[in-house]
Structures are given as C-alpha cells and as structure tokens.
Amino acid sequence: MTGKHQRRAAANEATIRDVNEGIERGQWPGEEDSPVGFRCECARLGCNRLIELSVHEYEEIRANPRRFVLLPGHEFADIETVIETRPGYIIVEKRDEAAEVAEENNPRG
Secondary structure (H helix, E strand, O other), rough: OOHHHHHHHHHHHHHHHHHHHHHHHHHOOOEEEEEOOOOOOOOOOOOOEEEOOHHHHHHHHHHHOOOOEEEEOOOOOOOOEEEEEEEEEEEEOOOHHHHHHHHOOOOOO
C-alpha cells in the first residue's frame, strides 16, 4: 500500500474513532462496565458494523493513539498489526505513515 493510501486509510479510521469518542461521551455515569455498541474503526468505506465492549475496555485501547478496535478480518496487514484478539473484536496498532496520521488526528492529544 502506498504512502498516500496508508494516509487515506488511517484518516478514515481516525474519523470513525471520533464517532466512537462521541458514543463514549454519551454514556451515563456509572455505566462504564456495561456493554456499548462502538463502531468498527476499520478503513473499509461503508463499514457500519458495531462491536460491543465496555467504556473501560475502550479506554484501555484508546490509551495508545496508534491502537484501534476492529472486527476480525477487517484489518489491513499493510498498515497495521493485530496485537490482541478478544471475544468479538481485535485490537490493531498502526505502523509507518498510518501511525503518524493516527497520532496527528488523535482527538485527545
């Protein structure tokens, strides 16, 4: 995947991450351990699939701006590495230019 495509894919994923940040902010206090439907943060255009995890689980993943939550099979080996597999989802970490874009577009940083 070229650098241009890496940057575009990472920008798509960062946009979905912004949506998930809004989902997280919309939760009631005290519900941090309840399952929430977060959007798959993959680079596939048109993916609207949901992943159930708690706010605490999402926060653990988001502590690293290079990490994203995806459905199994939605990863792109050219730009990311699967670092963990959990029931119903995987955690990936961006590499190279995609990692730079993820950090640049981190709404927390």
